Amino acid sequence: MKSYIVYTRVSTEDQGRSGLGLEAQQRDIRIFLTQFSDVPYEVIAEFQDVLSGADDGRPELTKALTLARKTGADLLVAKLDRLSRRVAFIATIMDDKRVNLRVASMPHADKFQLHIYAALAEQERDFISARTKAALQAAKARGVKLGGMRDAMMKRNVAVKANADRFAHSVAPIILSMRENNETLQGIADALNASGKPTPRGGQWTATAVKRVIARARDTAVASNVQ
Structure with a gap:
């Protein structure tokens, strides 16, 4: 038993x-x-x-x-x-x-995958902290007085833009590692959702979203090689 x-x-x-x-x-x-x-x-x-x-x-x-x-x-x-x-x-x-x-939320995950998910979670927390500090510093540099609805919206917009620019680079190594271990796009999306890790905009992962992160990471790599 x-x-x-x-x-x-x-x-x-x-x-x-x-x-x-x-x-x-x-x-x-x-x-x-x-x-x-x-x-x-x-x-x-x-x-x-x-x-x-x-x-x-x-x-x-x-x-x-x-x-x-x-x-x-x-x-x-x-x-x-x-x-x-x-x-x-x-x-x-x-x-x-x-x-x-x-x-329970990852019933088929092996030890390697669990370690990847744990690393991803820790990396994401560090990224969120850095992103928040960067957004506040950028606002202050522009002379914006923090506080109030306007400033809250400004900080949100700055954070969203920073997230869009850097989130793919942050999570790409983890996603690519799972992909190299023959995990399907949907399988990666399901694992990210099960582990409670949202997309940059706080939504649910889909196979398409995972594919976009992979594509963006590859485009960035190509651009770096050209430079």
């Missing part, structure tokens, strides 16, 4: 955000168990931490990992970022031969 140890993580902020609250995590785990798990199966234990995603000192996760090593049961989480938002932390767990990690 297939055995699972379920781990969930919530924070005060997450409770109000779609896809991150406890109810959403339980839904994703239920879908995985009923539609993607080997049968018969059993959930031998459930653990839950309530704290920030930036905090890796999680007592309940420690208990879950200890039990997984002892019993050989799979550690099951709803989304990869429920485990951690730090790629180094996730990589350490995946490198543990005594722990088999399963992610």
Whole structure:
């Protein structure tokens, strides 16, 4: 019989955000168990931490990992970022031969793909931070007084333009890596959506959107070679 140890993580902020609250995590785990798990199966234990995603000192996760090593049961989480938002932390767990990690929203992902998704998530957070700072600096340089509806719209427009110019370059290495491993365009789009990573405009990934990122990356490479 297939055995699972379920781990969930919530924070005060997450409770109000779609896809991150406890109810959403339980839904994703239920879908995985009923539609993607080997049968018969059993959930031998459930653990839950309530704290920030930036905090890796999680007592309940420690208990879950200890039990997984002892019993050989799979550690099951709803989304990869429920485990951690730090790629180094996730990589350490995946490198543990005594722990088999399963992610409900990515039921067919192997360890290589999970590592790619973790790296993509961390890269995206760094990019968003840099983009926000660049937008504010550009506005200040133009003498715009920050604050108010006009300034909010200006910052949004600057961010959108910066995103359009640089987002493809940011995610292209990850997408190209998955493509080189024979992942289909739709498969890449589904994986990005499942991992909660939006497009530059905050929408859902499609095969066409993935293809555009690949094409833009190749065009940029050609232009660089010409120069």
